[in-house]
Amino acid sequence: MAKQLHIFIAFFRSGLLGFGGGPTTIPLVHKEVVKTYEWMTDEEFSDVISIGNTLPGPIATKMAGYIGFRVGGWLGLINALVATVLPTVILLVLLLGSLKQFSESDFVNGMTNGVIPIVAVMMGVLTWDFIKKSKASLGIKLASIIFIVSFIAIIVLNIHPGFVIATLLIIALALPVKGGDIS
Template sequence: MKLYINIFIAFFRSGILGFGGGPSAIPLVHKEVVGTFKWMDDEQFSDVLALGNTLPGPINTKMAGYIGYRVGGMMGLIVALIATALPTVLLMLALLTSFNQFKDNPRVQGMTHAVVPIVGVMMGVLTWSFLKKTKSGLGWKNGSILLIGCLISIVVLHIHPGVVIGLLLVGALVLPEKKKEIKVHVEGKSESL
């Protein structure tokens, strides 16, 4: 039961604080899943994020569904999805009626504009943490080439990001995986696996 309460807390917090949708919720989910509850590491989280970005729909609910299922089975999936959607439903009911009355108020406009740089900083921190992991994964050279290639494809050539992600997934399936050597120390002897 405690596991389901923790799943609910993790995704409810990220849902209630993720003002602005997916981009602002991703670092919050990362903090809960990797930092607070340690259900996965950075590499596993980046895999879930990459997979979630290839599928249609809101990223927060896709990640919640997968992580909830992985951690707590089918019940974990249901709890995570409810916890992710509940803050939105509650806030929509409470705020939409009053927001229309105050939407032209300079303070309300200032609050909505103040959120943009905060989300930018949160995305920057998450991006920086993934870039630091590039050295152990692809390596700086391959990671830089991939980054520049994706940037040119999306910004200059105006190729849809979904197409770029799809091509990268196909490339990852086709290219051979880099094998890592694991050394095991048994009674003073070192063996490679």
């Protein structure tokens, strides 16, 4: 039962503090799942994000569902999903009535503007960690090639990231792997 409580706390905290949606929740879930509770390694977490991004729907609930199931079975899945969406539901119900009244408030606008740099730093730290892990697992040449091709496809050619990820997954599955190393 303690495991279910920890699942709830981890995802409730992430859901409560994940200002701005799923992408801002990713570093918070990473902290809980990899650093605090050590349910996964960084590589496993990266795999969850990669696969989760290829599927439709919000990334936060996909991560919660998979990780909750992996850690605590079907009860863990339901627990993690509820914990992820509960903060939003509670805050939405409480704030919906006053939203219209305070939406133009300087305080609310200032708070929103103040949170954006914090989210940017959290995403940057997570990105830097993924770059280091990519370099270590793939080697600098292959990691750079994948980065450049992905950047061109997503930014220059405006191809949806899900298609880029799915294509790279298919290519990775087609490549022969020797001894667990593809470099």
